[in-house]
Amino acid sequence: DAGVIQSPRHEVTEMGQEVTLRCKPISGHNSLFWYRQTMMRGLELLIYFNNNVPIDDSGMPEDRFSAKMPNASFSTLKIQPSEPRDSAVYFCASSQTVTGNTIYFGEGSWLTVV
Amino acid sequence: AQSVTQLDSQVPVFEEAPVELRCNYSSSVSVYLFWYVQYPNQGLQLLLKYLSGSTLVKGINGFEAEFNKSQTSFHLRKPSVHISDTAEYFCAVRGGSYIPTFGRGTSLIVHP
Numbered sequence: 001d002a003g004v005i006q007s008p009r010h011e012v013t014e015m016g017q018e019v020t021l022r023c024k025p026i027s028g029h030n031s032l033f034w035y036r037q038t039m040m041r042g043l044e045l046l047i048y049f050n051n052n053v054p055i056d057d058s059g060m061p062e063d064r065f066s067a068k069m070p071n072a073s074f075s076t077l078k079i080q081p082s083e084p085r086d087s088a089v090y091f092c093a094s095s096q097t098v099t100g101n102t103i104y105f106g107e108g109s110w111l112t113v114v
Numbered sequence: 115a116q117s118v119t120q121l122d123s124q125v126p127v128f129e130e131a132p133v134e135l136r137c138n139y140s141s142s143v144s145v146y147l148f149w150y151v152q153y154p155n156q157g158l159q160l161l162l163k164y165l166s167g168s169t170l171v172k173g174i175n176g177f178e179a180e181f182n183k184s185q186t187s188f189h190l191r192k193p194s195v196h197i198s199d200t201a202e203y204f205c206a207v208r209g210g211s212y213i214p215t216f217g218r219g220t221s222l223i224v225h226p
Binding site for chain 1: 148150156157158159160163204206212213214216217218219
């Protein structure tokens with residue numbers, strides 16, 4: 001079975017540029033999560049979708065960050081404009097909407113903003 | 115509200131020695147508890163989970179964890195570690211909300 005698929009795996013971009021990260025959740029999963037991982041802050045939840053609807057975006061750091069889920073099989077996380085402090089690993093994860101169900105993570109998108 | 119505390123940021127251990135990674139949680143409702151492992155340059159993958167029933171849960175790669183409700187703990191153990199167990203380990207709690215809360219992680223370093 002295909003797991004959560006993220007692209008790109010690695011991105012290096014210049015400060016001020018727009019960055020778009022993409023995610024394809026596991027088929028049949030109706031919950032989708034975007035996380036950011038840094039050494040300083042650990043694993044942070046940015047936003048959570050249920051049935052394609054954003055439920056909790058309180059973790060989105062500022063207006064430069066936006067996320068969409070136009071359908072059940074695709075989501076994007078966009079940073080515009082990017083800044084060096086956005087450098088991190090961004091994970092997408094999905095699960096079925098049952099509290100005890102496992103969350104499955106993608107391999108991550110490694111973003112470096114120079 | 116729910117929270118997770120991983121008491122050790124780093125645990126060094128020699129190969130074939132036993133190890134325990136500690137996790138404490140707080141929640142106002144019944145919880146489901148998870149341990150994930152992250153190998154270098156990879157995503158997180160599930161080691162084991164506690165939903166209900168037996169408080170001793172067995173997972174992959176010889177790991178096990180014990181749910182202790184009175185102490186609000188979910189410590190991860192392995193009787194004999196291998197070099198390949200070197201990784202970051204995350205404890206997570208999922209309670210009334212569908213949103214899990216992760217700990218800061220514990221780096222397990224296995225020395226030969």
